[in-house]
Amino acid sequence: MFTDRLYKTAKPIWEASYHHPFVQGIGNGTLDIDKFRFFMEQDYLYLIEYCRLFALGSLKAHNLQTMTVFADLLHSTLKVEMDLHRQYAERIGIEKEKLEQVQPAATTVAYTSYMLNVSQRGSLAELVAAVLPCTWSYYEIGTRLHEIPGASEHEFYGEWVKMYASTEFGELAKWLKDLMNELAEGKREEELKWLEDIFVTTSKYEYMFWEMSERKEMWPIEINS
């Protein structure tokens, strides 16, 4: 299966993400809330751009069934996943107005621009290779953290762990994996390698997103106005 190959190649990056202090901090409840606030603000911007990828998935789909699932995903991300962010924001003291005025950090811009660029240039296969690490690795992280005693009951991070460990996210990851395998069928090695490169790149960006949040890193240079 093509996704087994992708998983094997990206495994060291995914392991580094799981063991990243930010992710471990969510799991054992010791993460500094300021870092989580930064992450949530940037993730909200990330999700807005991610929704555009689902819209693009619907545009590039080869049949009505795939077109419908992407359209549903677009709607549920805007509603369900982003709602969780909006609720969290309120609980951790980010005003609703502020959430929509946050400036994107360098890594947020780089990650979302990369995904949109490869997906716009390519076919549905490129798009799925770009978005797959995000959904699949979050489900993997969510289910692993869920096994840590107390992680899903934590007053701030519990909801986050429960959401990403949920069967809905598991089903979504499976649907995207099946689609990736279907689209990879019959492709030449050169094309498969290109899809693998995309998958590895967005896996690295996933790692960078944790690292950015841990450091609350915006841009290496700012204009004081």
Ligand SMILES: Cc1ncc(C[n+]2csc(CCO)c2C)c(N)n1
């Ligand atoms: C940096 C970053 N990477 C992945 C996700 C998880 N995620 C984003 S969209 C989506 C699928 C549909 O809702 C999933 C699982 C995130 N929130 N932030």
